[in-house]
Amino acid sequence: MDAAKRQRLADAGIDVDSALERFMGNEKLLDKFLGKFPADQNYAKLVEAIAAGDNDAALTASHTLKGVCGNLSMTALFELVNGQLAAMRAGQWEKAFAMMDEITPLYERVVAAVSGQ
């Protein structure tokens, strides 16, 4: 992984060292899964569920998205989604939904970073 890419990922709040460690130093595998992130449907499901007012579906999507972010060490995004999930579990749905204002721009930055833009 070249320095520019590494920097780009770091700027999007991705802890590359921690992610590499999780993939046992297997850079190719990490690259492959980072590349799959934009196609992962959990973010879209989350947006959709919130629009439809489906709390259960929103919670499931938020939970799974958090898991994916955790595995790929997208630390900043992970923290945000984790905060959202905690709010949902506490029944603070409005607060949780409002957090999309922070989550969406960061998600888009992450997608851009892993897509090589």
Next chain:
Amino acid sequence: MDAIIQQMTGSEAETILIVDDDEFNRAILDNIFSDQYAIEEAENGREGLEKLTAEPGRYCAVLLDVIMPEMDGLEMLRHLNAAGLQEHIPVFLITAEATGDTLQEAYRLGVMDVILKPVVPYVVLRRINSVVELFRARKRLGHRVEQQNIELLQRAQKIIELNQGMIEALATAIEFRGGDTGEHVQRIRDITEFLLRNTELGKGMSEEEIQNISIAAIMHDVGKIAISDQILNKPGRLTAEEYEIMKSHTTQGALLLEKIPQLRENGFYHYAYDIALHHHERWDGRGYPDGLKGDEISPWAQIVSLADVYDALSCKRVYKNAFPRETVLTMIREGQCGIFNPKLLECFFQAEETLCHLYDVPEGEH
């Protein structure tokens, strides 16, 4: 369940089963373990359960996610628990939500360990490797203990056989001295055992009792070792004095058995003692040495007494020739060779149809 255990005792289980609905999670775990283990993946609890129950012997560990469609991790655990599979295959819960309820329920259902997601490879490797090695060591040890138990049992069996062999050798040696071939004592044992197994005489007796009595029957004439050759092998009639000496083989036999401490500890000792001492008592009280009457004589002493008479009449002895079967039966029925318990005689005549074949084999002089 037995089939499962049997399958598990085969070759070493090498495969880790990863049950997780998320592709990322499966790939990460797969990547961590694929160096050391074969990996099988399942996308939900139901699929995992199917793979596991189809070939339980293949798996050395299960890595299980909690929240999954179709069947979640806790439900799969309940099924594994019901099947008793966790005794043989350690299950690790891999979860992002280690909340109190889930954790408590998972441990109650017997998970080996709970590992937090996102996983840290060296931690998960270490924790799972240690447990897998522990299970393997336990299984190997179990095999060794099982093997040793089998060997101990085989050795115990050999000792029992050796004991019986020694007893038979002693009894046969004594009989040899009396000019017989040793077949007499074997037949007494066979007749006694046959009567106990095939007539009411053995009713309520355990297998061990029957074996003990049968082996004890072999020793009935052991006291003859104390009787001199002239009397023991005298072809003609014994004088009154000689007959008294001859009769003492009963008390001498009991004395001899009493003097062997190793015998006293054996289950058959009190039968052997009683049979040696009382196999010449008579139902009417006119036998020797104690003049016991009726049920004062133990059933086994009565049986051996009758077997002894029957065999003596059916074969050639130093003092007589073998009688034909009909004559033997008439003599026994009419009480010419001792008075027996009517119940015993009834059982004996029933069994005699079979017993008479003991004498079928042409023995030349027969």
